[in-house]
Amino acid sequence: MKSKSDEELIELIVQNHRPALEELYDRYVKLIYSFSIKITKGDTEKTKEIVQQVFLRLWTTKSTYNASQGQFVNWLITITRNISIDLIRKEQKYKGTVQLELEDWQQMQGLPADDVQQQVTRNQLKQQIQEAKRHLSEPQQRLINLLYWEGYSLSEIAELEQKPLGTIKSRLHQALKKLRNNFSGKIGGVRHGE
Numbered sequence: 001m002k003s004k005s006d007e008e009l010i011e012l013i014v015q016n017h018r019p020a021l022e023e024l025y026d027r028y029v030k031l032i033y034s035f036s037i038k039i040t041k042g043d044t045e046k047t048k049e050i051v052q053q054v055f056l057r058l059w060t061t062k063s064t065y066n067a068s069q070g071q072f073v074n075w076l077i078t079i080t081r082n083i084s085i086d087l088i089r090k091e092q093k094y095k096g097t098v099q100l101e102l103e104d105w106q107q108m109q110g111l112p113a114d115d116v117q118q119q120v121t122r123n124q125l126k127q128q129i130q131e132a133k134r135h136l137s138e139p140q141q142r143l144i145n146l147l148y149w150e151g152y153s154l155s156e157i158a159e160l161e162q163k164p165l166g167t168i169k170s171r172l173h174q175a176l177k178k179l180r181n182n183f184s185g186k187i188g189g190v191r192h193g194e
Contacts, residue, residue, distance in 0.1 A: 006024065009024050058079075
């Protein structure tokens with residue numbers, strides 16, 4: 001394995017060749033650890049989690065590295081950076097709202113938690129958002145999750161998906177349009193029923 005290039009190792013990982021992952025781990029664990037420790041400001045537990053998630057992502061998502069798009073080490077650092085951002089944002093408990101530009105979503109976020117009827121309405125709205133997401137194609141669902149829930153930028157998603165930025169923007173526009181249409185139809189029914 002030591003004589004293989006990084007690109008060859010990634011190709012073997014896609015074929016579930018565990019020694020290839022172990023070789024990449026041996027080559028890059030120190031780099032990923034030192035990069036992550038700076039992002040986490042010295043938090044070794046978070047850093048270990050980031051390192052673990054980086055190699056887990058390589059193993060489970062079958063990410064393919066394309067040498068024509070840059071050096072392998074830069075690609076790996078980008079994955080590490082994205083995972084680090086995800087972890088930090090998750091710890092902040094999603095302080096912001098998902099900006100789907102839906103008035104009802106914004107109202108749902110501001111409801112007082114002690115009103116039982118409003119809690120029920122809030123839960124119904126959350127379910128309706130999930131139902132509306134089911135009408136999206138798998139790439140559209142993945143895009144919405146990466147952008148709104150995992151905190152990736154559009155350019156990072158384009159890089160991960162290996163698609164032009166214009167394609168990602170178009171996919172987002174179509175996904176949001178479909179979400180709004182499915183969501184607003186269901187919300188209209190709730191309003192009339194109140």
